[in-house]
Amino acid sequence: MPATIKDVAKLAGVSISTVSRVINDSKPVSQEVKKKVLDAIEELGYRPNEIARTLVTKKSFLIGIIVTDIGNSYVAQMVRGIEEVGKMYNYDILLCSSYGDKETELRFIQLLNRKQVEGIILLSEIVNKEVKEQIELLKIPFVYLNRYFFIEHFPTVSINDYDASYEMTRYLISLGHKNIAYVTTNEEVEYSLEKLKIAGYRKAIEELGESDEILCFTKGYNIEDGYEIGKDVLNLKKDLNITAVFCSHDELAIGLMNYFYDNSIRVPEDISVSGYGDIKIASIYRPRLTTIKEPYYDIGAVAIRRIIKEIKGEEMDKSHIKLPFQILTRESCTKIEK
Amino acid sequence: MPATIKDVAKLAGVSISTVSRVINDSKPVSQEVKKKVLDAIEELGYRPNEIARTLVTKKSFLIGIIVTDIGNSYVAQMVRGIEEVGKMYNYDILLCSSYGDKETELRFIQLLNRKQVEGIILLSEIVNKEVKEQIELLKIPFVYLNRYFFIEHFPTVSINDYDASYEMTRYLISLGHKNIAYVTTNEEVEYSLEKLKIAGYRKAIEELGESDEILCFTKGYNIEDGYEIGKDVLNLKKDLNITAVFCSHDELAIGLMNYFYDNSIRVPEDISVSGYGDIKIASIYRPRLTTIKEPYYDIGAVAIRRIIKEIKGEEMDKSHIKLPFQILTRESCTKIEK
DNA sequence: TTGAAAGCGGTACCAC
DNA sequence: GTGGTACCGCTTTCAA
Secondary structure, three states, rough: OOOOHOOOHHHHHOHHHHHHHHOOOOOOOHHHHHHHHHHHHHOOOOOHHHHHHHHOOOOOOEEEEEOOOOOOHHHHHHHHHHHHHHHHHOEEEEEEEOOOOOHHHHHHHHHHHHHOOOEEEEEOOOOHHHHHHHHHHHOOOOEEEEOOOOOOOEEEEOOOHHHHHHHHHHHHHHOOOEEEEEEEOOOOOOOHHHHHHHHHHHHHHHHHOOOOOOOEEEOOOOHHHHHHOOHHHHHHHHHHHHOOEEEEEHHHHHHHHHHHHHOOOOOOOOOOEEEOOOOHHHHHOOOOOEEOOOOHHHHHHHHHHHHHHOOOOOOOOEEEEEOOOOOEEEOOOOOOOO | OOOHOOOOHHOOOOOOHHHHHHHHHHOOOOOOHHHHHHHHHHHHHOOOOHHHHHHHHHOOOOOEEEEEEOOHHHHHHHHHHHHHHHHHHEEEEEEOOOOOOOEEEEEEEEHHHHHOOOEEEEOOOOOHHHHHHHHHHHOEEEEEEEEEEEEOOOOOEEEEEHHHHHHHHHHHHHHHOEEEEEEEEOOOOOOOOOHHHHHHHHHHHHOOOOOOOOOEEOOOOHHHHHHHHHHHHHHHHHOOOOOOOOOOOHHHHHHHHHHHOOOOOOOOOHHHHHHHHHOOHHOOOOOOEEEEEEHHHHHHHHHHHHHHHOOOOOOOOEEEOOOOOEEOOOOOOOOOOO
């Protein structure tokens, strides 16, 4: 059994109130008494029980985060940002992985609530409106992070996807590309962020006025889905003479490039490929992937900062925080000769 | 303020003991009373406060894990295994990232202890003997995971590195390679696992008896370190006619292959490259990397299972659990013509 | 089957 | 400055 505050008090020959005062530095204690207490603490190896402390103060210094899968590199980056900033404010992270299951997300929200977390960050990849209701009942600081969907009027942080998509398309055009395919997921769902991104792409294509938009739909968001679409893209190349492919997620771009590699299509000589996200592998893969940098770490950092502010009772500035993005020009895209 | 057990008791017109009994199902309660309580719980949206519960039961259902960096894919995989199995037993994960700092590791151990975690998994990349002392003082179930070093008599789980290294070298030899360089970190530290791995490699080379061992030292374990060694490896190729490189970590292999790509050396046509670990990127990269599969997920899963067993008071079988590995033959290594 | 009460390890208010 | 004590929300004897 570890030593308690009582043990310390007894050994030091003082009351537990006094011990509490010295460990919290909450009220003045005379030098001599302080020393006695400190000695007793040292001797017993006493460490305050945070659980007991939390029970009375209501401050658990815990923030719960529900992620889809920490194995996704972008998720890991966000979690890094969340944890690192959290630690700066003495907050610890309770990690839960939902693996994309709706019910699990809901269950974890309850779980975290019971564990008395002071805030929750939900890093989701699905749209789950029940979460919205549940969360609102909890009356707990909350941020919703989702790379694919949005829920209206829900606190979140991201880049401006419309602008990012527009800028990337403009960049490809600036390289001389005219027939540019946009590869995305076949998501006709109401809340898909892809709508914004497609709109950005579309605007740039329309401004160019020399070609039509070419949309190419995958089954999902993964590397495998990118790989599977390879054949279709090749047909597009043949039929519509596309010279560049703008993938709505790096994963799709990597999958596509793998397909090209396996089929002896050279990137970027035969076709340019760009991505979206700048996940870790984008700069490791060869050729390195031209992409849009979504600042995952910062998104996490800002999210938790927001939560901590709210815990401290500060008013929230605005619901949707938008962070700057960056077009990263690398070797997977090249100029086209006129 | 959320409802407490008292609120429920009052509303249901029973004592808090009774409420406690129905929520824990710990002692018989008459059907009618039970229903009243359940209704009250429902009406108030009551959820038991786990903190209060923990204070009396001493069971926090929390396991602390200290990692170097969740951004490393192998770390993320281990954490997945840890969390998933933990959840099966109702345990939650408190995540702390040390970023390889000794002092931080130590601090987190104290932190986790104060938060009353029931066990700790330290996923380290450095050797820190003070940790050993600290941990032992805590008298708390503990597992030490380290890909690079070991601490004697410390509970851990890994593959048999000597065997794995031996098998991989044998595989390369079976492809016809004779002059095989082993790329590793220049770690003359006492507790480096590299010693084992080098010994395995050496044994296979000696058994072949047709060539000498060729050791090649990098500055560290990262992709960049692998890249930097590229030039040296090329010289080895010229001078000693090496045809295969066995890298002690996938990261080094990927870095090396990047160097080769950037310098127009073809893998595997000009040189075969193999890795160690099977991190995520190994099977995504092109050419896919031949490597040794370290079952990261399983390592994490076994680690936490061990901890939970110990929490439950079961005796520990043995200190060092060894899991099976696998030689994954992919395209980065090819047969050599005689 | 139910209730009263002690106590888990702290904090904080109130007296002195 | 210091000690006494109520209380945080719950579990768990012990009696009734």
